[in-house]
Amino acid sequence: ASTRLTAPSARCRQTARALGLDARPEPGLRDLDAGRWRGLTLEExxxxxxxxxxTWLADPEAAPHGGESVRALADRTGGWLDSLAGGDGRVLAVVEPAVVRALVVHALGLPPHAFWRLDVPPLSLTGLSGRAGRWNLRCGRPLGPAGAP
Structure with missing residues (x-):
């Protein structure tokens, strides 16, 4: 059996529903808190x-917007990932691209500045298999029917 989760954002919940998933919101998978920049494009x-x-793009510790730094996001989502240790099944989660990047950085032990070097295509599947301390990555697969991997 698999656990189906979604980030608490409206767009992740809507995407999960559109994929036919009965997914429970997981607060630990919320998007990067961009503070006062929330709702603005990077260009703006x-x-x-x-x-x-x-500064924000160069320093994973920086949060000039007053929100969460890239390092804090990776630590938060990585803590959630590590909490799955000892689980007995698969977890399917619909999350924001920043959360995917942060989870990959944590799972593979990448330096935090690698966060900005990872592209996450919309509506794609990124798979982490294994367990805390030893994750394998499979990324960029298109979604199948009903979000099936």
Whole structure:
């Protein structure tokens, strides 16, 4: 049996429903908190605050927007991933691209600055198999019927 989860955002919940998944919201899988930049495009923020954006993109510890740093996101989502140790099944989660990147950074032990180097295509499946401390990655697969891997 598999556990089906979704990030609490409206778009993740709607995507899960569109895929035919009965998914339970998981607060630990919420998107990066962009603080006062929430709702703005990167282009809009870069035009208004170029130095702050440059700092944010270069330093995983930085949160010039007053929200969550990339490192904090990776730590939070990584803690959730590590909590699955000893689980007895598969977990399917519909999450934001930033959460996928953060989970991959954590699972593979990548340096946090690698976060910005990972592209996550919309409506794709990224798979982590294994267990805490030893994850294998399979990324970018298109979704099958009803979100089946």
């Amino acid at each position: 923020v870069a035009a208004a605050e170029p130095e702050a954006v440059a």
